[in-house]
Amino acid sequence: MIAFGRGNAVTMKKMLETSFPGIDVLLANYPPPLPKRLLSKVVPVFQFGVMGIVMAGEQIFPRLGFITPPSWYFSMRQNRFGTIATSWLLGNVMQSFLQSSGAFEVYCNGELLFSKLKEQRFPSEFELREIVSKKLPTPLAGRAMWS
Numbered sequence: 001m002i003a004f005g006r007g008n009a010v011t012m013k014k015m016l017e018t019s020f021p022g023i024d025v026l027l028a029n030y031p032p033p034l035p036k037r038l039l040s041k042v043v044p045v046f047q048f049g050v051m052g053i054v055m056a057g058e059q060i061f062p063r064l065g066f067i068t069p070p071s072w073y074f075s076m077r078q079n080r081f082g083t084i085a086t087s088w089l090l091g092n093v094m095q096s097f098l099q100s101s102g103a104f105e106v107y108c109n110g111e112l113l114f115s116k117l118k119e120q121r122f123p124s125e126f127e128l129r130e131i132v133s134k135k136l137p138t139p140l141a142g143r144a145m146w147s
Contacts, residue, residue, distance in 0.1 A: 008104075009091050016132060023136075030103035037117065040098035043091045090141040091115050108135040 013025045031037070053060060054076055063071045076083045104116035106128065113131045114123050123131070 005099065012125065012128060014130065019129050020136065030101045030105060032099055032101040036098045036101075040095050043095045043098070047087050047091040050076075051084050054083050106131065108132055111135065 009027050013027065016023055016025055027112075032040075033074070053073065058069050061067075061073070088147070102116070104112040104122055105112065106123070108131075113135060114128065116122055
């Protein structure tokens with residue numbers, strides 16, 4: 001079983017399948033740390049909050065306890081489309097960053113062979129091929145999983 005991150009996963013998968021005919025390579029996601037996962041849940045709330053404030057107009061502020069809207073609201077309201085598009089795009093970038101773990105874990109038959117999280121580097125194709133070949137008794141005996 002081999003597990004590692006999606007960034008270069010497809011390239012490494014093709015290389016392993018070519019080098020070891022019959023190997024079963026599976027791709028899977030490696031979960032990010034809990035604080036990043038929780039923060040990624042807040043981003044859509046922020047995005048929809050910005051859209052709600054911009055679209056609701058001045059009527060929403062008295063309901064929130066403000067007599068008059070704050071000055072920043074009028075700048076946002078002048079460029080509704082830009083404000084909504086910016087909050088949507090920035091929110092999606094933030095969410096993508098928060099949901100990424102940066103992991104590249106390589107397992108073969110349940111044994112950890114390489115960890116980008118521990119090594120703080122990405123293996124070369126040659127290095128990965130050599131590591132996997134040492135653990136497989138034959139090129140056909142192996143099962144791979146990528147996360």
